[in-house]
Amino acid sequence: MRNISTLIILLATVFTLGSHGILAQETAQVEFDKANILMEKGDYYNALKAYHLIEAQGFRSSFLYLNMGISAAQIDSLGLAKYYFLKTIKHFPNDTEAKVEAERALLFVNSQFSRQSATLPKLPWDKALDWLKEVPTAYGVFWFGYLMGIIACLLLAGKWFSIITFKKLNQVTVIFAISAVLIVTLAYYVSYIEMRFNDAVVINTETKVLQQPTETGTTESFAFEGYTLTIDYKLSKENPDWYYVRLSNGQLGWIKKTEVKPL
Amino acid sequence: MIKIGDKLRFVSFIVFILWIGLGFNVQAQDVEVKATLTETNIFAGEGVTLNIEVIGSQFGTFDRPTLPDIPGLRWLPNRTSQSTNYTYANNRTSVVISYGFQLIAEDVGSFKIPPIPVEIGGKTYNTKAIPFKVLDPKTIDTGKADSSPDIYVRIEPNVTNPVVGQQVIATVVLYFKAGIEVNSYQALAGWKAEGFWKEELEMQRQARSTSSIINGVRYQRAELLNYAIFPTKAGELTLSPFPISVRMRQNRSGFRDPFSFGFGQENKELNTLPVTINVQRLPEPKNADLIGAVGDFKITRNISTSKAFVGESIEIETVVSGTGNVPLINKPTYIFPSALEEYNPQENTQINRGNNIISGTKTFSDIIIARNEGEFIIPEKNIAVYDPNKKSFKYTTLPALHFEAIPDPKATAGSQLVETRLNIKPKIGLAQWVPTSTNYLLNNSSLFIWLALPFMFLLGAFGYKQYSDKMANDTGFSRSQKARQKSFDTLQEASSTTDIKLGYHLIQAALSQFITDKCNLPEAGLSNLQLVQEVKTKAPNSDFSDLQKLFNKCETIAYAPDVSQVGLTDDIEIAKELIKKLGKVL
Numbered sequence: 001m002r003n004i005s006t007l008i009i010l011l012a013t014v015f016t017l018g019s020h021g022i023l024a025q026e027t028a029q030v031e032f033d034k035a036n037i038l039m040e041k042g043d044y045y046n047a048l049k050a051y052h053l054i055e056a057q058g059f060r061s062s063f064l065y066l067n068m069g070i071s072a073a074q075i076d077s078l079g080l081a082k083y084y085f086l087k088t089i090k091h092f093p094n095d096t097e098a099k100v101e102a103e104r105a106l107l108f109v110n111s112q113f114s115r116q117s118a119t120l121p122k123l124p125w126d127k128a129l130d131w132l133k134e135v136p137t138a139y140g141v142f143w144f145g146y147l148m149g150i151i152a153c154l155l156l157a158g159k160w161f162s163i164i165t166f167k168k169l170n171q172v173t174v175i176f177a178i179s180a181v182l183i184v185t186l187a188y189y190v191s192y193i194e195m196r197f198n199d200a201v202v203i204n205t206e207t208k209v210l211q212q213p214t215e216t217g218t219t220e221s222f223a224f225e226g227y228t229l230t231i232d233y234k235l236s237k238e239n240p241d242w243y244y245v246r247l248s249n250g251q252l253g254w255i256k257k258t259e260v261k262p263l
Numbered sequence: 264m265i266k267i268g269d270k271l272r273f274v275s276f277i278v279f280i281l282w283i284g285l286g287f288n289v290q291a292q293d294v295e296v297k298a299t300l301t302e303t304n305i306f307a308g309e310g311v312t313l314n315i316e317v318i319g320s321q322f323g324t325f326d327r328p329t330l331p332d333i334p335g336l337r338w339l340p341n342r343t344s345q346s347t348n349y350t351y352a353n354n355r356t357s358v359v360i361s362y363g364f365q366l367i368a369e370d371v372g373s374f375k376i377p378p379i380p381v382e383i384g385g386k387t388y389n390t391k392a393i394p395f396k397v398l399d400p401k402t403i404d405t406g407k408a409d410s411s412p413d414i415y416v417r418i419e420p421n422v423t424n425p426v427v428g429q430q431v432i433a434t435v436v437l438y439f440k441a442g443i444e445v446n447s448y449q450a451l452a453g454w455k456a457e458g459f460w461k462e463e464l465e466m467q468r469q470a471r472s473t474s475s476i477i478n479g480v481r482y483q484r485a486e487l488l489n490y491a492i493f494p495t496k497a498g499e500l501t502l503s504p505f506p507i508s509v510r511m512r513q514n515r516s517g518f519r520d521p522f523s524f525g526f527g528q529e530n531k532e533l534n535t536l537p538v539t540i541n542v543q544r545l546p547e548p549k550n551a552d553l554i555g556a557v558g559d560f561k562i563t564r565n566i567s568t569s570k571a572f573v574g575e576s577i578e579i580e581t582v583v584s585g586t587g588n589v590p591l592i593n594k595p596t597y598i599f600p601s602a603l604e605e606y607n608p609q610e611n612t613q614i615n616r617g618n619n620i621i622s623g624t625k626t627f628s629d630i631i632i633a634r635n636e637g638e639f640i641i642p643e644k645n646i647a648v649y650d651p652n653k654k655s656f657k658y659t660t661l662p663a664l665h666f667e668a669i670p671d672p673k674a675t676a677g678s679q680l681v682e683t684r685l686n687i688k689p690k691i692g693l694a695q696w697v698p699t700s701t702n703y704l705l706n707n708s709s710l711f712i713w714l715a716l717p718f719m720f721l722l723g724a725f726g727y728k729q730y731s732d733k734m735a736n737d738t739g740f741s742r743s744q745k746a747r748q749k750s751f752d753t754l755q756e757a758s759s760t761t762d763i764k765l766g767y768h769l770i771q772a773a774l775s776q777f778i779t780d781k782c783n784l785p786e787a788g789l790s791n792l793q794l795v796q797e798v799k800t801k802a803p804n805s806d807f808s809d810l811q812k813l814f815n816k817c818e819t820i821a822y823a824p825d826v827s828q829v830g831l832t833d834d835i836e837i838a839k840e841l842i843k844k845l846g847k848v849l
Contacts, residue, residue, distance in 0.1 A: 025696045036691045060699045063690035073685045081685075098690070105687050111634045114601055138704040146713065153717040157724040161731075184714070191704035 028059040039067060044074040062088050062098035069105055079203035079225040082109045083261045086201060086228070090263050093134060113226040118249040129193055138191040145183030152176035196234050200245070200260040202227040207260075209253035213242035220253035229255070231262055294319035296381045298390035304476040305368040306400045311336070313364040315379060315390060320357050325383040327362060335374035335397045336366040368397040402479055411480050413513070414439040418505050418535040420492070422651075426543045427497050428557035428588045429651045430621055432464070435488040435505055435535065439472075441481060444512045446528065448487055451506035456492050458500040458542075460591055464489040465616045491621040493557075493588045494542040504534040548647030548656050554595050556648040558587015564644070564661040572671035576606070577631050579641065579664065584624040589614055594627040595646055595661075600639050606630040633668035640665050739783035746780030749773075750842050758835050764820055766831045770838045771817035774810065777842050781849035791818065802848035810841055 035050035048071040051064055069084030088095075088102035110116075122130070132141055155173040158164030166172075202223045210217030223229065228248055235244040242254045243262075295318045302311045315328050327345070330338050342365035350357050373396050378389040414437070421432045433456075439445055448470075472483040487507065494500055512528045545553070556562075560583050567578040583592050594608055608630065614623040633639060641664040647656045704710065734741045750773040757769035771791070778794045779786050782801065789797075791814035798807050813834060820826060 028696050029693065032694055033691075036689060039689050040691075055699060058699050059696045061694035061696050063692075063694040066687075067689045070685065070687060070689050095695075101687055101690075105685060108685050108687075111604075114599070114603070114605060116604060116606065118607065142704055142710065149717050153721050156721065160724060160728045188705060195703050195705055 025059065028054050028057060031057075032061075032064060036067065039071060044071040047071050048075065060091065062092035062095040065091070066098050066102055066105075069102065069109075073105070073109060077203070078109050078112050079201055080261070082106060082226050082228075083201040083203060083263070085109065086199070087263055090199075110226065113224070115224040115227075117224075117227045117247065120248065120250045129190065132186075132190045133194055138187050138194060141190060142184060142187035145180050145185075145187055148176050148183060149180030152180055196232065198231050198233065198262045200229055200231050200243070200262040202229065202255075202260050204259050207255060209245065209247065209251065209255050211253055213239040213244075213254040217254065221247060221249075221251045223247060223255065223259075229260065231260075293321075294383055294386075294388060296383075296388040296390055298376065298379055298393060300376065300393050300395055302474045303393070303395040304398060304474070304481075305395060306398050306481075307368050307371050308400065309368050310339075311366050311368060311395075313366055313376065313393075315362045315364070315381065317360045317381060317383065317388075318357060319383075320355060325381065328379055328381045330364055331377055331379065333366065333374070333376050335368060335370045335372060335395070336376075337369050339365040339367060371397050371399045373397075398476065411440075411478060414443055414445075414509070414511065414531065414533065416487075416505070416507050416509075416533040416535050418502055418538055420502070420538060420540060422540075424541045424543060425494055426545050426557060426649060426651055427494050428545065428555055428591055428649070429494065430558060430587050431459075431492045431494070431540065432619065433490045433492050433502065433538075434486050435490075435507065437470075437485045437487050437507075437509065437533075438475075438477065438482040439485075439511070441483065442514050443483075444514055445485070446510045446512065448507055448509045450488060451508055451532070454505045455503040456490075457503070458496050458498075459492040459494055459502075460588070461493075462491045462590070462614065462616060462621050464491055464619055464621070489619055491616075493591055494540065495591070497542050497544040500540050500542055502535075502538040502540065504537055506532060506534050508532050545649055546656070548649075548658070551645035551647035551656070551658050552595055553647050553649075554583070554593045556583060556587060556592045556646075557651060558585055558589075558648070559650060559652075560585035560587055560592075560648045560657075562646050562648070562659045562661065564664070566641075566664045566666055568666065570667045570669065571633065573633055573636050573668050574671060575632065575668075577633070577666060579629040579631065581627040581629075581661070582624060583627075586620055586622040589621060589623040589625055592625045595644060597629060597641060597644060599629075599631060599641060602633065602635045602637070603639060604632045604634055606632070633666075636668050636670050638665065638667050742780040742783060746777050747842060747846055749780065750777040751839070754835050754838055754842075758832065761828070763826050763828065763831050767817045767820040767834070770831075770834055771814060774813065774838055774841065777845060778849070781845065791815075798845065798849070805844070805848055807841075807845075809837060810845075813837060813841065 031050060031054045035047045035054070038044075038050060039047035048068060051068045051071065054060075054064060055068075065084045065088040069081045069088065072078075072084060073081035085102040085106045088098050089106075092098055132138070136144070152173055155164060155169065155176065159169055159173065202225055205225050207223050208219050209221045209223050211220045212218065229245040231243045231245055236242060239254070241257055243257055243260060244252070245255050245260070246252050296315065297318070298313060298315045300311060300313050302309070305311050313330075313333075317325070327343075344361075344363040346361045346363075348359040348361070350359070373394065376393040376395065378392050381388045381390070416435060416437050419434045419436050421434070422429065425431050435450070437445065437448065466486075466489060470485045470487050472485040475482055475484045492502070509531050510528060511531060545557070562581065562583050564579065564581045567580070571577050579597070581595055583589075590612060594610060599605060609628045611626045611628075612623065613625075614621060643663040644661045646659045646661060648659065649655075650657050734744060753769050753773035753776065757766045757773065760766050760769065775789070775791065775794055776786070778784070778798060779789065782797055784794075784797065795807065795811050795814065798805075798810065816834065
């Protein structure tokens with residue numbers, strides 16, 4: 001009897017939480033529809049504000065970011081537009097329709113910037129890491145390594161109980177076990193890289209990249225609206241108002257947090 | 264065998280002799296006549312040589328020039344010399360005929376050697392007049408002359424109060440007294456010209472000395488090195504001492520180093536005195552950009568094409584050429600229409616260090632790309648260049664540049680997507696919502712449980728394997744593990760039987776089997792008493808009187824007067840409890 005009542009309470013909790021999530025999603029959709037109406041009326045500024053509120057509620061979608069990018073482009077905030085189009089591609093790589101539209105929009109937005117940044121080609125290791133982050137993702141790599149580990153355990157147990165026997169069972173088991181450890185470690189490294197570094201877009205017309213995180217620091221370079229750069233969160237930790245960044249041409253320096261938007 | 268090489272040499276010699284012989288008899292062409300005086304500041308009573316040189320590739324016969332009366336000097340006719348030199352350079356032969364007239368200074372004052380006529384091939388050439396001074400030897404301060412150094416070096420800028428960026432020629436000059444012979448020199452490292460951009464100039468010829476009087480003492484003056492220095496900031500700037508090493512010999516009579524073995528050569532390190540230069544600021548230009556150019560410059564600007572495809576690169580070239588601070592000139596800044604994409608400009612500098620001055624060309628290339636079709640105008644630009652000679656700005660207006668961008672007919676589908684406006688419709692309708700929070704793998708603690716599962720599985724499998732192995736290999740352990748189940752099976756059999764005696768026999772069998780299995784004793788051959796004794800040995804503190812009683816009952820049941828099925832069932836339950844109790848202690 002006691003067990004049954006516990007089960008009922010548990011189910012009720014799950015149902016309540018679930019329905020709350022669904023309700024919140026419905027609210028987000030309603031707000032999104034309202035913002036879309038503003039946008040159709042040409043009130044891009046208020047539409048963008050309404051979209052912002054949805055994001056602030058903790059929800060995002062490919063449509064939301066795409067529409068935010070379009071609104072920002074219409075109010076001539078091209079750096080911000082680029083930021084949202086890049087966000088669409090980054091966070092919704094599997095939404096092909098939105099991704100294609102965002103890439104088209106990016107082509108247009110990039111063509112409008114009067115200044116372009118030189119871009120250093122990425123090293124093979126960085127390219128490989130980017131691929132791991134985007135295609136299988138850190139979770140995908142982890143589960144693959146985990147599967148290898150399970151296979152290694154099963155082979156070992158099968159050997160103990162003489163269920164599995166073949167000539168090179170020991171070697172195969174060791175290979176699976178080592179591979180599992182390496183792949184799981186790689187998954188954690190990919191995740192570490194994801195957490196430590198993040199791409200960002202300059203949203204102001206022109207900003208200084210300084211050698212020191214102070215207003216009077218020596219100027220290392222200038223960054224202009226639409227420049228993409230990489231933030232190092234680990235090095236930025238000690239200076240709350242500044243990001244330590246690497247520009248796409250390889251230069252390093254400090255930039256004020258208000259000047260850029262991390263993806 | 265004929266030696267062709269010998270013949271050629273012979274023919275060449277004949278041609279050369281004929282050329283010399285006939286040389287003076289042909290008509291004068293490109294003839295130059297010049298006169299030089301070895302000293303222009305001469306003490307009365309001192310000798311001086313007047314050289315008259317006739318230079319040309321071909322000229323006719325002429326007589327030795329006749330000297331007119333020269334005020335202040337007297338000619339010593341017996342000491343006149345004559346020499347002829349032939350040189351061959353740039354596929355051209357030239358002849359220099361020199362006459363050296365020895366003169367002696369007589370009268371104190373300032374004079375002039377008048378133009379001296381030389382008649383060559385019926386044409387009269389005149390030398391230029393040479394001014395000179397004859398000084399009174401009494402004016403020499405002998406004390407000062409004795410204390411003045413035999414040799415020293417100075418750095419002599421041609422301007423001491425330039426403006427920022429102005430070209431200043433700093434000459435390193437060696438002064439040495441008569442009787443000192445300088446064989447070679449070498450500039451040493453360590454000269455600093457802080458606040459200046461410096462460029463070493465090419466020397467036209469080997470250093471030659473000229474005579475000059477300094478504080479009444481005659482010195483030979485030789486210009487060794489020339490530097491073009493450009494001040495980069497205003498204020499008092501100092502040129503640090505310039506170090507130089509000279510290899511010299513002293514030929515003065517009475518001065519002999521007994522250890523020099525007659526060679527008398529020595530190396531000496533000399534330093535110039537620091538020189539202060541007072542640099543002035545540039546004035547502000549009017550309605551024009553200052554690109555830092557100071558000197559005599561010409562500025563032009565042109566565009567690579569007047570019609571280009573959209574997306575095609577167009578080059579705007581700005582060329583600044585002339586004399587002055589070429590290396591320090593900055594690129595003019597142009598305002599381009601917003602539809603033009605700018606790329607990093609390039610610059611190229613060509614510097615000429617000859618002619619004792621820095622000149623050259625600086626070229627700036629702006630690369631632009633039109634992203635949209637249309638006509639574009641790059642506005643005109645006023646550039647100011649400061650001319651230090653005139654002390655004013657020279658203004659150059661670069662005219663506006665026009666070009667037209669037309670669509671590229673060969674443009675790919677991808678590039679056609681670059682449109683003049685954002686032609687993407689917003690997405691409306693139902694969206695798929697996901698939380699904004701990102702759950703990084705590194706922060707996901709539940710994964711550690713997943714990671715622990717295989718290890719737990721392995722641990723369990725290992726434990727089970729150990730147990731199985733012990734069960735298979737250790738009989739005592741196996742019997743002990745199976746004892747309870749076997750005993751309970753026997754008791755189950757007892758409870759299902761209707762034969763009471765058989766039932767008690769099975770109870771006794773179950774109990775004895777349990778004890779022997781648990782204690783790893785032989786299955787048969789032990790009496791009930793021995794079994795009880797074994798139990799007491801293993802568990803001395805426990806009370807097993809019920810066991811003894813039940814064993815006794817099982818042994819004596821055959822003689823019991825009345826036994827019932829109920830009694831048997833009760834005893835089976837007692838036996839079960841006893842087995843549980845024994846299981847805990849054995």
